[in-house]
Amino acid sequence: MNQEFSSTKTCVSSGLMPIARNEVPSLMPGKVEKSYRLRLHLLTLLILAVVSGCAKPSAYKAPVGKFRDASMVVIQSTKVYLTELNKVERDQYIYSQASKPEQIKLNEIEQVQVFSKEGIAARLNALDQLSSYVDLLNQLANSTAPETIKTKASDLQTSLTNLSGQIKTLSGEDDKQFKNVAGTVLPIIGDVLQAFADQAIENALKKAITVGAGPVNQLIQAIEQDATVAYERKRNRFSAMRVMLIDQYNREFEKGKNAEPEKLKAYADAISAEEDRWEAFLTAQPTDGLEAMKSANQALVQFAGTSKPSVSDIARFVDAMDSFAATAVRVGRAVQALSGK
C-alpha cells in the first residue's frame, strides 16, 4: 500500500494542486456560480488520475482542500453564535426591562447568562483546535515538506493537551456534557497526531481520516448542541425584538392626530429592517453547517476506506464536498450578515 501511495506523488505535484487552490474562491460570496464549472474540472482531473493509475492521496487533494475551506467557514460561523450567546441573554433582559419599563439590575444581568466566560473560552478554543486539525489534514494532502507537517502536528498535540487541561477546570452545570465528550475524544485525536510523527505522510493522512474522523465528529456534535441552544436563544431574542419595534410604532400611532409622521416613518423603517433581519436569521442555523461538516467528514472516511476508488466513488466524494461547501457558503453569508446585531 505504501508503494501505491508513493507512486502517486508525481500526480499530486503535476495536476491537482492548482485546482485545489482554484476551488477556494468558490466559498466566497459572489463566486458560487463558478462551482459547477470547477466541479467538472475537478472531476475530470480525478478521473484522469484514476485512469492513469494514480492512487488515493492525490484524489484527496482538492476535495480535502475544499473540506478545509468549508470547515473554516462553518467553524467561524459557530464561533459567532457561541461568542454572542451571553450578549443575547443580556440584551434580552435589558430591552425587556426597558419595554415594560422596569428597573435594570446588574446582578440580574449576571444571572441570565447561559455559559460562564471560561465555558465559552474553552468551546472557542476547541473550535480553534478543530480548525487547526482540519488545516493539518489539508497540508497532509498537499505537503511536500513532511518535517513541517510533523512539527505542526506536534504543536497541535501540545495545544490539545492544554485544551484538555482548560476543559478539566470547567465546573458549571452547563459544561458537563461538553466536558465529558471533550475528555473522551481529545486524547484520541492526540494519538492520531502522534502517528504523524511516526509514520509516512500518506499513511498518517489515511489514519487521520479513518481513526480521527469519529472523535472529530463527536466533538462537532458536542459543539453543535451548544450552538443549537445559542441559536434558539437568539431566535427568542430576535422574535421579542420584532414585537418591541411593532409596539414602538403602535404607541406613536395611538396618539392619533398628535402622532408625528416622521416618527411613524422612522419606526416603520425600523420594523422593515428588523423583518429583513428575521428572514435572514431563519436561514442561518449553525447546525446546518455542522451537520454538513459531519457528513463531509464521513464521506472522507468512506473514500479513504475504498482501496480502488471507481469513477462513481470519486464523483460521490466530490459531490459530498460540494454539498458541504454550498451549505457552508449559505450559513456563512447569513451569519456574517447578522453578526453583532
Next chain:
Amino acid sequence: MNRLDIIKMLGDVITEIDVARGSLLPDDPNRHRLDDLRVLLDDRQRKLSKATFDDGTQQFQDAAQKLKAVNDQIKGSIQQVNQIVTVLTNIGTFLDEVTSLIKTIGPFV
C-alpha cells in the same frame, strides 16, 4: 424527544406568541396576559438551555410526549388573536405541561 427538541419546541411556541403579541396594541389587557405567559415560557427555555440532565429517562420521555401532544393540538392556532380566550387557554395548558416536564428533571429549577 431530547432536551434540544424541547428547547426548539418552546422556541416555536414563543415565536407564535410573539406574532399574537405583535398583533395586539401594547395596552390591550389580553396583550399583557400574553406578555406574562411569554416571560414564563422564556424562563423555562433559559433554564432548559443551562441545564444538563439525562433526557433518556422514562419519566422525561413520558412528560415530553404529553407536551408534544399538547403542542400538536395548539400548533398554528396561537396567532389567532380573534379567538384570544382559546389562545390564552391553550398557552396556559402548554405552560403547565412544560412545568410538569421540568419537574421530572430535578432540583435545578
